Amino acid sequence: MAASTDIYNSAQSHPVRELRIVLIGGRYNDRLSSKSSAGNFILGQNVFNTSRRTAQSEAKQQEVFSRRVTVVDTPGWWWRGPREATPKLDQIEIQNSVHLCPPGPHVFLLVIPVNLYLSQLVKTSQKQHLELFSANVFSHTIVLFTAVAPCSDETVESKIRTSPVLQWILQQCGNRKHFLNISNREDRDQVKKLLEKIETLITNNGFRHCSVDRNQGETLRKEMRDLTERASKRFDQVQKQRKKLKLQIKGRLQLY
Template sequence: MDDFNNEIRIVLFGKTGTGKSSTGNTILNREEFKAECQGQAVTDKSSFGTRTLNGRKLIVVDTPGLLDTHRDREEMKTEILRSVGICVPGPHAILFVMRIGDRLTDDDQNCIQLFTEMFGEHVFKYAIVVFTRENDLNGKTLNQYCQTVPDAIRNLLTQCSNRVIAFDNNGTYRKKNKAVNSLLRMIDNMIYGQTYYSNDLLLSAQVPFMARLNEIGQPDAVRQEIAGGGTAFKNVVRTLGPFIIGILISSSPSINAAKAVGSIIAEKVGSNVLRTGNVGDAAGVTAAVAALISNYKS
């Protein structure tokens, strides 16, 4: 895995309008991602940007509103696949981005549950909560603010071992640079003695990623293909489709009759791909599970 040495891979998650893209731009110190103040998501596909800072390569993955409850499930599945593929072999840090003053509704918590089902409980060992609009603290310290947040947010902070930081994405360069350096120190402390986060989903994504890397030679070139929907992305879809469909089945209470069958199919195909590296049959099984879902929709 020498191609990935000296990388720090950071993935941004959060609802539309929380400032994910602006936070990514602050970390990269340039306008890499589209960021506007509006109700609809500006980012519609997962993408990434890179920066070399203090001798290390930062890779920042910006995701669409994967935690948005209104998002189409098929579209969500596609963007889950894209974001997982881009961050191979695994993220060093997951940033949950929300604004100062935000609340977590029941729907928000259901979306976080989907995220947990997708990546596993251990992902929170690599998670940090980022509050944007730091100016809205109005003189309070971040620690003081965190003492006043609703229980749902406090529970999220607890899951993340109270790793929390505030960003002012409209602040001065000096202020933003200080926040970025603080974030990187927090990441270093978080992963001390560990590497990056991985699970079966990310391990399976390595199969098509590494195969394509052997063909074109550069990890960022493979990531660009995944972000743009090219050959590498199609290979990721063939490999991981059954996994994601199994997750979406298990998170949908209206199709419990399909849940067990779909999960078993996803597990069997995923295990076979992981063991043999053969992705040839995965597309057909993906279609079969998709038909299963359709038959049992309420």
């Protein structure tokens, strides 16, 4: 316990001036509890679009409590779906997120809405999708619970006690967690405490960020270009076929 206290005190006496955060997790119907909303809440600005699904990883930066904070939003996966159900382009975008905050993220925030039902399928999906990152991803992850309706810490703790899947997820992440009540946008103390927890995690990790393979980044960008080009060609082919079909129908109608 004393060692843990020393680490926490060290983090507070030597605050990190730059924090690089990657938001990860599944899709959720309530966009107010989504990763994008959490990113906006952390940065204190509406910089991520919450009116649509996140299709590409995107990095935004703001000064927050005298720290330069970079947040990367990522496409979500289906909470109960296997990795094969996630489109290949989404998988590539998720992997590429770590290359948008060089030299690499300090922390992954695994965003889980408090109201989400966590079945065993969620556990399997979680394991498969986190394999998209490096092997040390769990040692750099904090579980971030989000809610938009009034919700207490006790509600979150009760959910944890009654959910074996959630207990497993937290165990993988070293039982690191934080709760954001997104409905209370004026309570910036929630964000300050989160940044302090991130700094403690950075200290625990010896001030090392999550390892990033630069060569992989180049490979991912090439894959994205190839996939986009193939999709564009398919779209053009479909458009040509539709135009041809319309002309055929028009020609037949003129015969009558």
